[in-house]
Amino acid sequence: MEEIIKVENLCFEYEPGLQTISNISFQIHKGEYVAILGHNGSGKSTIAKLLIGLLEKKSGEIYIDDYQLNLENLYKIREKVGIIFQNPDNQFIGATVRDDIAFGLENICVPREQMDELINRYSKVVRMENFLDHEPTKLSGGQKQRVAIAGILAMSPSIIILDEATSMLDPRGRKEINELVRELKKQNNMTIISITHDIEEAKNADRVILLNKGEIVDCDKPQKILTNEKLLKELKLDIPFSLKIARKLQKKGYQIKDTLDVEELEKQLCQLRAKV
Amino acid sequence: MDNMTFGKYIPGNSIIHRLDPRLKICAVFIFLISVFFDAGFIGYGILAIYVLLCSLVSKIKLSHILKAIKPMVFMMLFLMIFNIFLMKTGDVIIKIGSISIYSGALLQTAYIFIRLVLIITLTTLMTSTTKPLELTLAIESLLNPLKRFHFPVHELAMMISIALRFIPDLLDEAKRIMKAQASRGADFNEGSFMEKIKSIISLIIPLFISAFQRAEELANAMESRNYNPEATRTKYKVLTWTHLDTLSMLITLGVCCGVIIMSFM
Amino acid sequence: MSITCQSLDHIYGYNTPFEYYALKNVNLKIEKGSFTAIIGQTGSGKSTLIQHINALLLPTSGEIKIDDYIISQNNKPQNLKSLRKKSGLVFQFPEYQLFEETIERDIMFGPMNFGIDEKRAKEIAKKSLEMVGLDQTYLEKSPFDLSGGQKRRVAIAGILAMDPDILVLDEPTAGLDPSGIKEMMDLFKKIHEMGKTVVLVTHDMNHVLEYCDNVVVMNDGQVEKAGKVKDIFLDSDYLLNLGIDLPLITNLIIQLNLKGYHIDTSINDIDALVEVIGGELHG
Numbered sequence: 001m002e003e004i005i006k007v008e009n010l011c012f013e014y015e016p017g018l019q020t021i022s023n024i025s026f027q028i029h030k031g032e033y034v035a036i037l038g039h040n041g042s043g044k045s046t047i048a049k050l051l052i053g054l055l056e057k058k059s060g061e062i063y064i065d066d067y068q069l070n071l072e073n074l075y076k077i078r079e080k081v082g083i084i085f086q087n088p089d090n091q092f093i094g095a096t097v098r099d100d101i102a103f104g105l106e107n108i109c110v111p112r113e114q115m116d117e118l119i120n121r122y123s124k125v126v127r128m129e130n131f132l133d134h135e136p137t138k139l140s141g142g143q144k145q146r147v148a149i150a151g152i153l154a155m156s157p158s159i160i161i162l163d164e165a166t167s168m169l170d171p172r173g174r175k176e177i178n179e180l181v182r183e184l185k186k187q188n189n190m191t192i193i194s195i196t197h198d199i200e201e202a203k204n205a206d207r208v209i210l211l212n213k214g215e216i217v218d219c220d221k222p223q224k225i226l227t228n229e230k231l232l233k234e235l236k237l238d239i240p241f242s243l244k245i246a247r248k249l250q251k252k253g254y255q256i257k258d259t260l261d262v263e264e265l266e267k268q269l270c271q272l273r274a275k276v
Numbered sequence: 277m278d279n280m281t282f283g284k285y286i287p288g289n290s291i292i293h294r295l296d297p298r299l300k301i302c303a304v305f306i307f308l309i310s311v312f313f314d315a316g317f318i319g320y321g322i323l324a325i326y327v328l329l330c331s332l333v334s335k336i337k338l339s340h341i342l343k344a345i346k347p348m349v350f351m352m353l354f355l356m357i358f359n360i361f362l363m364k365t366g367d368v369i370i371k372i373g374s375i376s377i378y379s380g381a382l383l384q385t386a387y388i389f390i391r392l393v394l395i396i397t398l399t400t401l402m403t404s405t406t407k408p409l410e411l412t413l414a415i416e417s418l419l420n421p422l423k424r425f426h427f428p429v430h431e432l433a434m435m436i437s438i439a440l441r442f443i444p445d446l447l448d449e450a451k452r453i454m455k456a457q458a459s460r461g462a463d464f465n466e467g468s469f470m471e472k473i474k475s476i477i478s479l480i481i482p483l484f485i486s487a488f489q490r491a492e493e494l495a496n497a498m499e500s501r502n503y504n505p506e507a508t509r510t511k512y513k514v515l516t517w518t519h520l521d522t523l524s525m526l527i528t529l530g531v532c533c534g535v536i537i538m539s540f541m
Numbered sequence: 542m543s544i545t546c547q548s549l550d551h552i553y554g555y556n557t558p559f560e561y562y563a564l565k566n567v568n569l570k571i572e573k574g575s576f577t578a579i580i581g582q583t584g585s586g587k588s589t590l591i592q593h594i595n596a597l598l599l600p601t602s603g604e605i606k607i608d609d610y611i612i613s614q615n616n617k618p619q620n621l622k623s624l625r626k627k628s629g630l631v632f633q634f635p636e637y638q639l640f641e642e643t644i645e646r647d648i649m650f651g652p653m654n655f656g657i658d659e660k661r662a663k664e665i666a667k668k669s670l671e672m673v674g675l676d677q678t679y680l681e682k683s684p685f686d687l688s689g690g691q692k693r694r695v696a697i698a699g700i701l702a703m704d705p706d707i708l709v710l711d712e713p714t715a716g717l718d719p720s721g722i723k724e725m726m727d728l729f730k731k732i733h734e735m736g737k738t739v740v741l742v743t744h745d746m747n748h749v750l751e752y753c754d755n756v757v758v759m760n761d762g763q764v765e766k767a768g769k770v771k772d773i774f775l776d777s778d779y780l781l782n783l784g785i786d787l788p789l790i791t792n793l794i795i796q797l798n799l800k801g802y803h804i805d806t807s808i809n810d811i812d813a814l815v816e817v818i819g820g821e822l823h824g
Contacts, residue, residue, distance in 0.1 A: 091497035102512035461654025
């Protein structure tokens with residue numbers, strides 16, 4: 001598979017001597033959905049800011065789509081990487097939905113005649129086409145995040161970073177965003193990096209990078225990482241609900257396989273019962 | 277603060293709503309000048325008719341405009357009382373003890389009252405029929421010639437539009453913090469002077485901290501979407517000047533110049 | 542202290558073009574000593590309702606009674622301060638209300654506003670900080686040097702320091718990580734066990750199931766249902782219609798029961814559930 005992000009020996013510190021990110025290396029492939037998982041303060045949001053050059057690394061290298069991240073390539077890289085931040089209010093720049101989507105287009109000098117078409121197309125993708133003239137104060141958190149996604153899609157990036165984009169949303173908003181992201185990955189072969197502490201969200205990823213104290217603890221498929229109960233507990237994280245039940249039943253001596261999926265757990269339990 | 281409707285944009289589709297914001301700003305500006313020329317009651321009558329026609333065409337409710345005038349009433353009364361007692365032109369009309377009131381003072385006071393009401397009404401009409409963003413665009417467009425003197429017109433316009441975008445959010449935030457501190461027993465209305473100071477500090481500090489955090493997050497969001505104030509950008513919203521705007525401009529100029537000329541006759 | 546609402550209405554921006562009905566004819570009783578959840582979609586009026594408990598908002602019509610205090614449009618209680626001392630309100634993201642130089646002084650702000658002398662307030666600060674799980678070494682630190690979760694705990698200590706009888710919490714776990722959430726919820730459980738009335742506004746039905754005894758369902762400014770937690774979750778179709786997800790445990794039980802299991806739907810803890818599943822598998 002083709003590599004789209006390559007990070008080599010990345011280090012960063014907010015204060016001299018206090019390393020926030022220490023010597024991190026990883027690769028992300030084109031079209032991959034990677035979750036960067038860690039508790040608050042593990043350095044996961046710092047990585048996002050380093051990837052789009054909002055923070056300046058101390059040492060190490062970042063390559064995005066073969067471009068090295070440096071001052072010269074900064075704007076080129078930002079065109080390729082879109083990021084959705086945590087707080088829906090503080091990334092809504094325009095006075096209305098329409099203006100907010102246009103903001104990014106203005107920055108990359110899209111001719112005015114093409115803007116309306118792009119705005120219409122991407123507002124439809126995020127299902128906000130009926131809200132184009134709404135002001136942000138009249139939108140819910142989930143709707144604002146969808147607008148942020150449309151604003152980024154319109155700039156046609158190849159990578160989308162979600163920096164705890166759902167952590168301030170209500171369950172409905174969270175569900176909407178998660179569904180939308182999965183759709184984008186499937187239909188547009190978008191590369192997605194989701195920075196989160198939500199285990200249930202990390203389940204959906206192709207690969208999980210587990211982070212603690214600015215270091216990568218593990219990097220593997222969710223089926224591997226999210227079943228490592230001892231490690232997750234140590235890192236102040238939870239394990240998925242279905243796995244909790246499966247493990248407790250295993251301790252009681254029942255033949256239940258580890259699973260991250262509640263429906264799979266139900267299926268197993270029904271089969272077991274049928275045998276009784 | 278829930279009743280702060282003054283100056284807020286009220287959606288509509290009247291002719292006034294659709295006029296070019298540049299025209300509206302210019303019209304208000306010209307009107308402001310002409311209102312200070314003393315063309316007697318006939319002159320003010322003409323200006324009042326102009327304002328009245330504008331408000332009728334705009335379909336903005338009279339009650340809304342009255343609400344905008346209300347907060348100014350105190351200031352108006354203050355000015356009027358000062359004028360009545362301090363101006364000493366014309367004939368003495370009333371004499372109470374050592375205080376005399378002159379006819380000229382009464383006339384001037386009436387003028388001041390009329391001027392203020394007319395100005396407030398027209399500016400309220402402008403802000404309630406024009407989206408803040410359009411006003412910003414108009415300011416940017418009107419200031420454009422200053423670019424030649426390296427005046428940061430674009431940056432100024434961006435600053436104004438962001439400020440406008442975040443004013444409601446910051447007001448909400450202030451309200452929220454005030455309530456949170458009130459539930460901790462802070463008293464913003466009563467209490468001793470020292471208590472009040474303490475209460476205000478308990479509002480101001482959190483408000484500043486949150487405003488700075490907002491600013492940082494916003495700057496990050498703008499930068500990550502490739503905003504670069506020095507680079508050239510295309511523009512989504514452009515203003516278009518129509519014949520209707522030219523016509524309105526001519527009417528406004530006619531009325532205002534007429535009044536100014538009358539004042540010299 | 543019990544809370545009673547009678548035909549409570551609240552309209553924002555009354556008589557302006559921006560008028561908005563936030564609460565419509567709310568009738569409600571929250572019993573003393575209960576742990577009550579208020580649930581409902583964003584915009585259903587939950588936050589507006591709880592602000593009435595502190596007289597931060599006055600009803601447009603109707604009234605709300607908190608023990609002897611009656612709050613209505615024309616009747617802001619004379620002794621507003623003593624009401625606010627008795628009902629502590631923790632806003633969403635309460636870390637934004639911190640403002641003092643040291644954590645100790647910030648926690649003392651509430652008690653001293655209610656007329657407690659400095660010496661006593663210091664003792665209270667120490668005790669409250671301990672209660673939220675931070676030791677004495679934090680007293681002299683600046684609240685702004687803490688992590689997000691710690692800041693929130695200090696802010697909550699600032700409310701607990703007023704020793705309120707009612708503790709009202711507006712989504713207190715929003716934005717915290719799993720371990721932070723668990724610590725926070727256990728703290729509220731402890732406070733409830735001390736005999737306080739706790740009112741919790743939340744979107745997390747797992748918390749409702751695990752911690753609360755009563756639940757109030759709000760929709761479109763109205764109280765649609767109020768009752769025991771186990772009864773409310775029985776009507777799963779109704780909740781799903783409102784866009785409210787079931788707790789993971791309840792959802793699993795319902796799904797298993799559809800496929801032949803017979804599990805009591807009022808089970809609210811994983812170990813009990815595993816026990817019952819085990820029982821069923823033994824036949």
